[in-house]
Amino acid sequence: MRLTAENIAAKRGEDLLFADISFVLASGEALVLTGRNGTGKSTLLRVLAGLLRPEKGNVSWFSQDAEAGARACEACHYLGHRNAMKAELTVAENLSFWKSFFSDFLGGTGSSVSDAAEAVGLQEIIHLPFGYLSAGQQRRMAFAKLLVAYRPVWLLDEPTAALDSGAEVIITGLIGNHLAHGGIVIAATHQPLGLTNARELRMTGFAGVGEGVW
Amino acid sequence: MINLLLRDLKLSVRAGGGALIGVLFFLTVVAVIPFGVGPDLNLLSRIGPAILWIGALLSALLGLDRLFQTDREDGSLDLMLMQEHPLALTVLVKCLAHWIATGLPLVIASPLLGLFMNMNEVAIGAVMLTLLAGTPAITFIGAVGAAVAVALPRGGLLVSILVLPLAIPVLIFGVSASYAAVEEPAPFMPPFLILVALTMFFAVLGPVGAALALKNAGD
Known part of the structure; x- marks a missing residue:
């Protein structure tokens, strides 16, 4: 399994945020994106998730049993700033909807809804509407969404925002576990995630205005 | 996909879902017509099918x-x-859920409102049948407008304006089929079948167009 990014450049409005970003991540490897606010960490993650068209370059996914022509984003879980959970539905309803909607990617199976909630330490409150939860609990439940269906690549945007230190340990443990099982993690973060052997990509921001990259 | 349908239906009936807003608006629009037009029963029954269709069209646009x-x-x-x-496919399922939550109540409420308009039972049946066949088309057309305006914070009115011209044929054939059922020489089937064809046409084109717009809406 391999996630390859080649010469990616992306714009935000007219400003070129970054250019010529290339990396190859194999099974079990992690990449941590660091840098000040506004240097393009979230933008890079959205490009990798296929939600933003890059100005130049491409992202591709390779594995032995992958179907030809599959988009790289189909192999990815994306945890953005927003939790993608409905405040009106209970946590269990939210998670079981996403479990059925995601359906497992080739080469693994997701855990059940109650197991996923237990993994983030909140199994006793899955009957509550998502809107009743605190910001930290909501974030943990949004993370549990990554566990209900298998995806080899996790794209995490500030996964530990709003979390207390105990929950941070749980989340970093889950990320470590995913890596140990051959997954790939790309995370944008300000806090250290405690990952050994993670590579770091330091985003510096790019001050070019509109001249293009071709 | 069945889970997406169920989820959207659940959301539409829970707090803030607004499934009943459309049918309440429909009720309001049609209920004030007799007061405005006056107690001329023949006139009311003559304009009844058109008023019901216009009310249903506006209500269907409301939550899009x-x-x-x-x-x-x-x-x-x-x-x-x-x-x-x-x-x-995802868009199609979301449209179906939206129609079940907001379009179907309009169809179900229409006989009651038909009584307000002094319509006879044949006319009420015809309006109900044409609404059943025609309102899905409004949802499918509206999906394209909703997808185009998805990034706009107050896109509601814009969606209605974008969608209304495309929904006019649905209104024309819906109303003409309803009238054909009660006025003797005009045949019912041709306009009704065109209405059904419009719905099937937009059931294909709408989701594809909306999907294209959503893919390119990336912020």
């Missing part, structure tokens, strides 16, 4: 802007865009 916007606001739309199953 929320079709994708709520999913976009909480980030769910991002995840839907990333999945393996075709986006057009």
